[in-house]
Amino acid sequence: GAVVSQHPSWVICKSGTSVKIECRSLDFQATTMFWYRQFPKQSLMLMATSNEGSKATYEQGVEKDKFLINHASLTLSTLTVTSAHPEDSSFYICSAGGQGWEQYFGPGTRLTVT
């Protein structure tokens, strides 16, 4: 099956700093990439959808200036959490989609803001 990687798998940062998370599709070209956030014992909540070369579409309630998404190529998307605060601590998961309906999920990145 298609493989999606995320880096880093775990990051700790201080409040007020920014952190970048990378999502890569390793063996296919992803026309669309999705970013989700998952709090403990909660479901995956879609944050934004991005198509290569276009601006991301953010879900209601997600601050686009705080969560910067760049989808510069068909194999790479990045999520930057700017001016992170402890309430941004969460599990961030990306997924990548090709031509059909299926999304292939990355292993997730655990962000802890101290």
Place this chain on the structure above:
Amino acid sequence: QKEVEQDPGPLSVPEGAIVSLNCTYSNSAFQYFMWYRQYSRKGPELLMYTYSSGNKEDGRFTAQVDKSSKYISLFIRDSQPSDSATYLCAMMDSGYSTLTFGKGTMLLVSP
């Protein structure tokens, strides 16, 4: 009312038991129904998907969709300790739009 409802559990069963996991939904536009398995601190992996109503079987797993009742189920036969994970249902409309997830049910299979 949330679009997708799923009992978070945990559901504890002994090894070898038959497990039944369920979700209800309210959006009649949903056409694709998926079950994902998620191990702790990992990304979800697709177990099964079904288009519209009906049953689908894959080894020890059976997925059922009843669109008239807006109810989907995942059955696991001969459950194993390695099946211990969180199982998330997810749904999508026919436009290949976004996935809507349930909260996930934590399953614990004891040896």
